[in-house]
Amino acid sequence: xxxxSIFNAHPRLYWGxxxxxxDRAWLKIDTTRDGQRGYLAVGSLRVExxxxxxxxxxxxxxxxxxxxxxxxxxxxxxxxxxRKYHFLGAWLLAIAGALYLVWSLVNRHVTRDxxxxxxxxxxxxxxxxxxxxxxxxxxxxxxxxxxxVLQKLAYLLVLFVLLxxxxxxxxxxxxxxxxxxxxxxxxxxxxxxxxxxxxxxxFALVIFIVVHLLMVLLAxxxxxxRSMITGRFRLPPEKV
Amino acid sequence: MTLSRRRxxxxxxxxxxxxxxxxxxETGPVDALAxxxxxxxMEAQRLVVPRTALAREYTLAELSPVxxxxxxxxxxxxxxxxxxxxxxxxWRLTVTGLVNNPLSLPVSMLQQMPSRTQVTRHDCVEGWSAxxxxxxxxxxxxxxxxxxxxxARYIVFECADLFGDTxxxxxxxxxxxxxxxxxxxxxxxxxxLPERHGAPLRLRVERQLGYKHxxxxxxxxxxxxxxxxxxxxxxxWEDRAGYQWWAGI
Numbered sequence: 001x002x003x004x005s006i007f008n009a010h011p012r013l014y015w016g017x018x019x020x021x022x023d024r025a026w027l028k029i030d031t032t033r034d035g036q037r038g039y040l041a042v043g044s045l046r047v048e049x050x051x052x053x054x055x056x057x058x059x060x061x062x063x064x065x066x067x068x069x070x071x072x073x074x075x076x077x078x079x080x081x082x083r084k085y086h087f088l089g090a091w092l093l094a095i096a097g098a099l100y101l102v103w104s105l106v107n108r109h110v111t112r113d114x115x116x117x118x119x120x121x122x123x124x125x126x127x128x129x130x131x132x133x134x135x136x137x138x139x140x141x142x143x144x145x146x147x148x149v150l151q152k153l154a155y156l157l158v159l160f161v162l163l164x165x166x167x168x169x170x171x172x173x174x175x176x177x178x179x180x181x182x183x184x185x186x187x188x189x190x191x192x193x194x195x196x197x198x199x200x201x202x203f204a205l206v207i208f209i210v211v212h213l214l215m216v217l218l219a220x221x222x223x224x225x226r227s228m229i230t231g232r233f234r235l236p237p238e239k240v
Numbered sequence: 241m242t243l244s245r246r247r248x249x250x251x252x253x254x255x256x257x258x259x260x261x262x263x264x265x266e267t268g269p270v271d272a273l274a275x276x277x278x279x280x281x282m283e284a285q286r287l288v289v290p291r292t293a294l295a296r297e298y299t300l301a302e303l304s305p306v307x308x309x310x311x312x313x314x315x316x317x318x319x320x321x322x323x324x325x326x327x328x329x330x331w332r333l334t335v336t337g338l339v340n341n342p343l344s345l346p347v348s349m350l351q352q353m354p355s356r357t358q359v360t361r362h363d364c365v366e367g368w369s370a371x372x373x374x375x376x377x378x379x380x381x382x383x384x385x386x387x388x389x390x391x392a393r394y395i396v397f398e399c400a401d402l403f404g405d406t407x408x409x410x411x412x413x414x415x416x417x418x419x420x421x422x423x424x425x426x427x428x429x430x431x432x433l434p435e436r437h438g439a440p441l442r443l444r445v446e447r448q449l450g451y452k453h454x455x456x457x458x459x460x461x462x463x464x465x466x467x468x469x470x471x472x473x474x475x476x477w478e479d480r481a482g483y484q485w486w487a488g489i
C-alpha cells in the first residue's frame with residue numbers, strides 16, 4: 001500500500017550495503033526499452049507482467065510504473081505522501097504491537113493459547129493437521145475452541161518473526177538509526193539487504209493475511225469475527 | 241462458484257478499503273497528525289541516538305563502482321559555466337545571517353583549513369544507496385569562524401542550481417550542523433568534486449537522506465526562522481513536493 005508507493009520510487013532490490021541503478025538488482029520491476037511490455041525480473045528469471053506490474057492502464061492511459069494505482073497508497077504517484085502514510089502506519093504498528101505483546105505475555109495468552117504443546121509438534125500430528133487443512137476439514141466440537149497447531153505456528157511466526165523483522169529492517173533503512181544502532185546493519189548484512197528483507201517480510205505478511213481471511217470465511221465468518229471481538233464463540237456441532 | 245463469489249467480495253472489499261483509507265487519510269485532522277509525526281519521529285530518534293553518534297564509515301574497497309548522480313547534475317547558468325571554466329578560482333562561500341562576523345571565503349581558503357575525509361553511504365529518499373569517499377571542511381569550523389549568535393536555530397544552504405527559476409536550498413538544525421561528520425566537501429573519491437556531484441562545494445550531512453546534501457553551495461545563512469526562505473518549509477523538495485523536513489528516516 002504506502003510501502004508499494006515508496007517501492008515505486010526505485011523498483012529494484014539489492015543485497016549488501018549499497019545498490020543503485022548501475023549495480024546488480026536481484027529483483028526488479030521495469031518496462032521494456034520499447035515501452036511496450038512490463039516485466040518482473042527475479043535473478044535470471046523474467047516474467048512478463050504487462051497490465052499489472054511495470055506497465056498498466058488507468059482510464060485508458062498506459063503508465064510505466066512498477067505497482068499499479070489500485071495497489072498503492074496514495075493511488076497517484078507521490079513518494080512524500082507514501083512516506084507520510086507509511087510512518088503513520090509504522091508508529092501505529094509499533095505502539096499497538098508493543099502493547100499487544102506486553103499484554104499477551106502478562107495475561108499468558110502466548111503461553112496458554114499460542115505455544116504448541118509437545119504432542120502437537122509430533123510429525124504425525126503435524127501431518128494430520130496439514131491434511132485436514134488441505135481438505136478444508138475444520139475441527140468441530142470442543143477442538144474448534146482452540147487454535148490448531150498450524151494456526152499456532154503461523155501466529156507465532158507473524159508475532160515473533162515477521163513483525164519484529166519488519167520493524168527492525170524499517171529502522172535499518174534510517175540513516176539516523178544506522179548511526180545509533182549499527183547492529184541492525186550487521187544483523188541483516190547492510191542497508192540494501194535490510195530493504196530487501198523488509199519487502200520480503202511484508203510480502204509474507206500479505207500472504208498470511210490472505211490465508212487468514214480465507215480461513216475465517218471458510219470456518220464461518222460471523223461466528224469467528226464475533227469470537228475475535230467479544231470472545232463469544234459458538235462451538236460447531238460435532239456432526240454436520 | 242462459492243469461491244469465486246467470495247473472491248469477488250474480498251476484492252471489492254479491498255478496493256473499498258484502500259480507496260476509503262486514502263479518503264480518511266486526506267481529511268484535515270488525520271493529515272495534520274501524519275504531518276506532525278515528522279517532528280515526533282525526529283524527537284524519538286534524537287532520544288535513542290546520541291548527538292555525536294557517527295554514521296558508519298567504510299573502507300575504500302567498499303566504494304560503489306559507479307556513484308549515481310541525482311537531482312541537478314549541473315547548475316546550468318552562464319555564471320556557473322564561467323566559474324567551472326575558471327576552476328572555481330573566484331567562487332565565494334558567504335556566511336551570513338545571525339553571525340558575529342559575516343564571511344566570504346574562497347574555496348582555496350576552505351581547502352587550507354583542517355579537513356576531514358570519510359567513506360560513507362549515501363541513502364536517497366527513493367531507496368537506493370551508494371558508497372563514496374568525501375573530503376571537506378567541517379561545517380563547525382566555518383561556523384566557529386563566523387561566530388553563531390545564541391538565538392540561531394537552523395543553518396540554511398543556498399545553492400547555484402535552479403529548477404526552472406527556483407534555486408535549490410536546504411536546511412538542517414544545529415545538532416546536525418555541529419556533528420563531526422558534517423562537512424562541506426570539495427573532493428570525492430580522491431578527485432576534485434565533479435560537476436554532477438555539486439562542484440565546487442556540497443554538503444555532506446551523513447545521518448540524513450540524500451536531498452539534504454545540498455550541492456553547488458554558495459551561501460550559508462544562519463537563522464532562527466525557516467519561514468523566511470523559499471516557501472517556508474525548509475528546503476526545495478519540502479516546498480515543492482511535501483518531502484519531510486526531518487530526513488533521518
